[in-house]
Amino acid sequence: MKILVPVKRVLDYNVKPRVKADGSGVDLANVKMSINPFDEIAVEEAVRLKEKGIASEVVVVSIGGAKSSETLRSALAMGADRAIHVLSESEVEPLAVAKILKGVAGEEAPDLVILGKQAIDDDSNQVGQMLAALIGRPQGTFASKVEVEGDAVLVTREVDGGLETVKLALPAVVTTDLRLNEPRYASLPNIMKAKSKPLSTKAPADYGVDTAARLTVLKVVEPAVRQAGVKVPDVEALVEKLKELGVA
Amino acid sequence: MKVLVWAEHEQGALKDATLSAVTAAAGLGAVDVLVAGDSAGSVGAQAAQIAGVEKVLVAGDAAYAHGLPENVAPLVVALMAGYDAFVAPATTTGKNIAPRVAALLDVAQISEILSVEGPKTFTRPIYAGNAIATVESSDAKLVITVRGTAFAKAAREGGSAAVETVAGTGEAGLSSFVGAEIAQSERPELTSAKVIVSGGRALKDSETFAATILPLADKLKAAVGASRAAVDAGYVSNDHQVGQTGKIVAPEVYIAVGISGAIQHLAGMKDSKTIIAINKDEDAPIFQIADIGLVADLYSAVPDLVARV
Ligand SMILES: Cc1cc2nc3c(=O)[nH]c(=O)nc-3n(C[C@H](O)[C@H](O)[C@H](O)COP(=O)(O)OP(=O)(O)OC[C@H]3O[C@@H](n4cnc5c(N)ncnc54)[C@H](O)[C@@H]3O)c2cc1C
Ligand SMILES: Nc1ncnc2c1ncn2[C@@H]1O[C@H](COP(=O)(O)O)[C@@H](O)[C@H]1O
Numbered sequence: 370m371k372i373l374v375p376v377k378r379v380l381d382y383n384v385k386p387r388v389k390a391d392g393s394g395v396d397l398a399n400v401k402m403s404i405n406p407f408d409e410i411a412v413e414e415a416v417r418l419k420e421k422g423i424a425s426e427v428v429v430v431s432i433g434g435a436k437s438s439e440t441l442r443s444a445l446a447m448g449a450d451r452a453i454h455v456l457s458e459s460e461v462e463p464l465a466v467a468k469i470l471k472g473v474a475g476e477e478a479p480d481l482v483i484l485g486k487q488a489i490d491d492d493s494n495q496v497g498q499m500l501a502a503l504i505g506r507p508q509g510t511f512a513s514k515v516e517v518e519g520d521a522v523l524v525t526r527e528v529d530g531g532l533e534t535v536k537l538a539l540p541a542v543v544t545t546d547l548r549l550n551e552p553r554y555a556s557l558p559n560i561m562k563a564k565s566k567p568l569s570t571k572a573p574a575d576y577g578v579d580t581a582a583r584l585t586v587l588k589v590v591e592p593a594v595r596q597a598g599v600k601v602p603d604v605e606a607l608v609e610k611l612k613e614l615g616v617a
Numbered sequence: 618m619k620v621l622v623w624a625e626h627e628q629g630a631l632k633d634a635t636l637s638a639v640t641a642a643a644g645l646g647a648v649d650v651l652v653a654g655d656s657a658g659s660v661g662a663q664a665a666q667i668a669g670v671e672k673v674l675v676a677g678d679a680a681y682a683h684g685l686p687e688n689v690a691p692l693v694v695a696l697m698a699g700y701d702a703f704v705a706p707a708t709t710t711g712k713n714i715a716p717r718v719a720a721l722l723d724v725a726q727i728s729e730i731l732s733v734e735g736p737k738t739f740t741r742p743i744y745a746g747n748a749i750a751t752v753e754s755s756d757a758k759l760v761i762t763v764r765g766t767a768f769a770k771a772a773r774e775g776g777s778a779a780v781e782t783v784a785g786t787g788e789a790g791l792s793s794f795v796g797a798e799i800a801q802s803e804r805p806e807l808t809s810a811k812v813i814v815s816g817g818r819a820l821k822d823s824e825t826f827a828a829t830i831l832p833l834a835d836k837l838k839a840a841v842g843a844s845r846a847a848v849d850a851g852y853v854s855n856d857h858q859v860g861q862t863g864k865i866v867a868p869e870v871y872i873a874v875g876i877s878g879a880i881q882h883l884a885g886m887k888d889s890k891t892i893i894a895i896n897k898d899e900d901a902p903i904f905q906i907a908d909i910g911l912v913a914d915l916y917s918a919v920p921d922l923v924a925r926v
Pocket of ligand 2 (some may be wrong): 407433485524
């Protein structure tokens, strides 16, 4: 089976986002960028399926600026076979991303598409579900376990009440949650090897997709900051505070 | 504007998340509620009582029993011919269904709105709530998910909506429900609790977590939360995770025990009314936002606290 894994380049999760003074967005100049953590989990899952002999090829795809190719190289270093870079210097919204991915899926005909459940920059949590809708296939979102069984995939999902398992007919779309796996670190030899793996460059227009924004960002502001409060010296003082709050 | 709200329900009971979604929807226009499920009728009657709801649409069909988006989305899309906006709570069910609906309608979804600023303008958190964006839609129809903690709950009583049965669209034949492990607990639900006691990596293992955190939660009649580190390490199940990618909570009192205060955790609890932190590291970031901090070893402080409250 062939697996397609869409990966997004985002502000590294360890960096505290700073809102630009003019309120136009978050400052991304000269800050560390990384593969979206959920997408790293998606790559790991696909590579494991390949190592188990269930998948035969893992193709990674990223839609973004020139530097997204670095993100793709890091996915190749983890064990993906081939990469597609859909170059767009302007921000592409989830719906347009899903439309481009539909185009890629049309050409590649993957049996499984594994995405992250959400990009930690826009926190949208949309693309996987939208792609599944556009290609008319089932979706297993927030996966903590993925088991391929013949022409179906069993997906255990992290839901508000606990866990839920669904069975999806292949081809299917899966989005990853944090507990699905622990992504590996790419070894130096694999990082070197990744440099010569195939990476093709495309444009949204190659898939006939108009990436014009549907949502206009009017402004971006910092949330109200919470002030640090008081430190109490001991448990007794804490109990007093709890009593004042009416909870003890 | 005519708005269709997705009703979230479980075992015949309408969930609170629906009530916040109704409030958000009422800021846009006239509110109808869709109840889909196999035993949707009784929930439909509950939804008809919600203050401010005009009409309840009931789609009772086994195909909708587990909220499978492959089956539900076509139903919603068909109904949307008569509506300007679809509003769902930002629960795992709402997040699963709404984007599928949006794509089928060819509109952008606006996720986890915090406020309604105008007929097509909303605020929403980005970057784990470290920035708040005001966005305006240019689509003909709106698809929105609602952050429950940002909107008051509509009253469960006082309404007298008409109830209408709608025909289902049946099985899509793409997916099936296999089973669920739903945590049963006598404790208050995390997203609607008044008091939450949360434990982090410092709690060592599931036995220690249970022996330390649960007695305090019992005494305070609190719900139990956890950091990602505690969930990943298996101290408690995934449904306890509070944060950017877990549950968003805003109780009266949030007590963080042995939690450092990573931005991803703060994203899920920083709108709590009072935050209390117990941590042995006086420089832990959690103290920068805590209203009340106690620098102490939790293994002496928490049992002592339990004995005194
Ligand atoms: C994509 C992504 C999504 C994430 N989503 C979430 C999320 O939704 N929710 C979430 O919580 N995290 C999330 N995280 C993880 C987050 O970055 C942190 O790693 C996590 O919150 C840390 O958990 P912790 O505070 O329990 O552990 P630690 O950071 O290890 O902190 C443990 C704390 O316990 C204190 N301590 C230790 N022993 C004692 C003692 N005896 N007495 C008192 N204090 C003690 C220490 O001083 C320390 O401050 C996410 C990360 C990523 C990359
Ligand atoms: N620009 C992009 N390029 C490739 N994949 C993306 C892009 N944007 C989003 N995705 C994928 O869709 C998932 C969900 O993103 P979102 O809906 O934006 O939260 C991510 O985890 C990625 O797997």
